[in-house]
Amino acid sequence: MEKIETKTIILPLNHKKNTQYTWLNPAIGFSKNLMFFALPAALIWYLADKSDYNWQWYRIVKYIGTFQKESFIPGPLLKGLWVTLQISVISLFLSCLTGLITAVFRLSPSFALRAIARIYLEVIRNTPLIVQIFFLYFVLSPVLGIERFTSAVLALSLFEGAYASEIIRAGIVSVSTEQWEAAASIGLKPFRIYRHIVLPQAIPVIIPPLAGQMISLIKDSALVSTIALYDLTMEGQMIIAETYMVFEIWFAVAVIYIIITAGLSIFTHFLEKKFSKSFNN
Template sequence: MEKNNTSDSSYDSRPSIAKQVVSVPKNDIEKKVPTAIQMTDGVLIPNKNDNHVFNSWRITFALAIVLLGSLVIFFPEPYRAIFLVVIKGAPTTFQVTILAILGAIFIGLFTGLGSVSKSRLVNMISGVYVEFIRGIPLLVQLIFIYYAMGRLFQIEGMSAAVAALSICFGAYMGEIVRAGIQAIPKGQMEAAIALGLSRGQAFRYIILPQTIKVVLPAIGNEFISMLKDSSLVSTIALSDILRKGREYISRTFLSLETMLIVALVYLVITLLLSRLVGMLEERLHRNG
């Protein structure tokens, strides 16, 4: 009997012990809510409110400037000579990038609108274009447009480079525009139509301005990615930064020194553009 009483008393005490073990304060549970992790294959635009990103950008930019300046100033042979040759390709790089980003935005706008269109045919055409272009590497598209289509349409180096970059990045830009439009609540379109606006007016004055704010960071990342991918135009004999460096290597065989200067020049330009895009985004949000 005593054994049974002991067993029963220990059994009755188990729920209280379990409660003590598994009970966790509510505040501790709320503090441990997992945060979402955002991933992107583009360049992270520095935000003034993000101290880690801004400090990382500032340190990286300072190191790049100090290293590039030290090599050019204190080691004129061969680094200053390399820099003076490589920097001559910067205008071509910027020209290709700016023209291509304008073309990509134009193509991406129509692709994004087609992706959200109620017409099944237009929607399907936009989807096929996006999937088709994203499945082919940019270098293959560039070579195909320059060598294959160049025979039919007499496309020159600059035109081929701009066309290839515009067509390739236009597919990605279309997905960005589509996501930006779908991020706007549908009730705003319905409210605008209820106030007497047509669908075109509602889109132009209500939806599109808000979409620009949503997609601007992604467009900035695509612009910076395009600047880096513009180095591929050196394969079709355009005298960009990389092409100038390769020509210098063919004359002097200083591959390590030349590629170091080319990499630092691209790094400085990319960091500057990422900061400018971040400032533009902050100003746009500040002005409403």
């Protein structure tokens, strides 16, 4: 009797996964984040209602914006938010660029480039951000002829870039040496190795910790108010000095910061999944 060979095929548990409703995933993710922030907000509202403080939430609306003759006029908080977003977006780009250049310098075979990167990192990471902002604005600005907005952007970019460089360097180092050797063996130049081989593999590793650093940058941008730059925090301080609504204004400012950082977290999570999926494919 002839023996019949049989093979057992093991299918993954999710091989019957229904993709009909994949469009719901963003909505589900947004709902989860909304619930995550709604519960603490409800608790704060409950505690505030039980306190003896005379809350005047209705007065905050005009500081956000008003409608006049069918046109919307932004209030001080929205104007300050626009300045904060400008500073944050420009600083985000420059800090990532600075971090990438510094990481490449750290990994360079050149002693001079490694020394420059090391000095930059030690100086920036071992001094407070507020000191760096003051130094750039009060010492270098008169010499270089730059405005306070530029001083704030440079300070934030250099400060966050120092921390971003270590994150990027860790991602680059995570790529196996065999990848480098294989790319070099076929004649690729260092720039092309970084662009086509190393960075595409390092990005999924870099994005999660880099997202946390970028969120820190947005929160650290509140320190630019110390050089009389009318960002969101500075506008809040001016309103408090005028109205004495300390808790209401600071709660409103905190909520605005939470919305910005939560939006950035959702966006970076989307990027992380996209790059991971592209790399796995």
